[in-house]
Amino acid sequence: MTFSLDFLGASGGVTGSRTLVRFDGYSSLVDCGLFQGPKEVRQKNWEPMLDPSVKIDSVVLTHAHLDHSGYLPRLFGQGWRGPVYCSEGTADLLPVMLRDAAYLESEFAGYANRVGYSNHKPALPLFTQNDVDLVVKNLKPMKRDEWIQLAPDVSIRFGNAGHIIGASHIQFTFAHPNGTRILTFSGDLGHDRSPTMKAPDPVAETDALVVESTYGDRLHPRTNIVEEFAAIAKRTFERGGVLVIPAFAVGRAQEILYIIRLAEDQGLIPRVPVILDSPMSQIATKVFFEHPEDHREGSPFSKEDGRDYYLPSNFIATVSSDDSMLACMRGGPLIIISAAGMLNGGRILHHLKARLPKPENTVLFCGYQAEGTKGRTLQERVGGIDVLRIHHQEIPIEAEIATMVSLSAHGDWQDISAWVKRMKRPPSHVIINHGNPEAMTAMAQHIRDILPNAEVTPMLAPGRLKLF
Ligand SMILES: [Zn+2]
Known part of the structure; x- marks a missing residue:
């Protein structure tokens, strides 16, 4: 009986989340x-992820x-x-995200070829819209909180992670000869202070946990x-x-629009024009309203008529790139809210x-x-x-550079x-991923403080762990 986890990314960093779970074939x-x-990190996208002989039976997405x-x-x-x-929300959002990424890839490759600065001749996109079509055809949207059998001895279940629409923590069960084993991936976890997203649902029990540490x-x-937002807006005006x-066009833009509306309604800021300059945001907004199950009760996104009262009073959505250029001159x-977020x-x-x-x-x-x-370069100078x-x-x-971490879609x-702590049967092994080394090490200590008997492993570099 073999059981191992190969951490292929998000180990000592926050990007490239990929973990191969292997259980008995x-x-x-x-x-x-x-x-x-940075370029040296992005370069890893061009390297093979795994030895081609390694078999992958399925992909499971947190968000x-x-x-x-x-x-x-x-x-x-x-x-x-x-x-x-993936969850139903992820299945709706993913095509929007991937198509936009494929578009940017082709733009970037075209630009590199015109300017001639790529190492590849000709410069190629990492993937194309055809590749995205293949992904979309193979998506298997799953209801939350229901076990799905992947193989005779392996099942999974998606639970709400409160991070963005569709974001889920994922539990695996494996029929182990010494009894069923549960492995949980937290995915990216939200918190209970978002004006729109629901707080993450708890997990009752697990044997091992892979938890993020952004x-x-x-x-x-x-x-x-x-109030924090209004103070920044007011001094700018x-x-x-x-x-x-x-x-981020997905989630963040919609949440900010609603916060602007709340600040206006509370008389904290004047009703100025608010331009959303991201074609993808508008599609994402549609998806937002299609998943009331992920939204906090009372938030406009949880209601049929929410569209009428979540937008700022003087709201403008740009469509063409000409509109976008005009917005630059106003x-x-x-x-102005626009993507990409980083x-x-x-x-x-x-x-x-x-x-x-x-x-x-x-x-x-x-x-x-x-x-x-x-x-990050601009945020921290x-x-x-x-x-x-640029x-x-x-x-x-010369402009003021401000940050509102309280708006983060990640919990602290x-x-x-x-x-x-809410787990009734907490894990005996906790693996920390998805964080910078300092954040991982600190999170490992926080977990040791609450689970003194657990084995805690910060994955500071890619590598394999054997479990159970
Ligand atoms: Zn995320």
């Missing part, structure tokens, strides 16, 4: 994420974020075929999110400036080019910025920079610990 890949960040799903088209493009199990060494402030918010006070492409870059050089403007970060991304390189131009940074270490 059956193997399932939990998440199939892209490596994101649709690209660092958990974005390598799937590449896997299919290389000829792999098999079922991709904020394993941080505590988010327990402030009033609407008083300067006559534009508030630019880079946002004067403040004004709010500034690794998309329309947000044009907005930053236009707004960063003026001190009256503000760039507000409200999602996790992975190390090495342009987002890495290296003391006073210019940001499209091969040096753009002076206390949230993760609280979720673990």
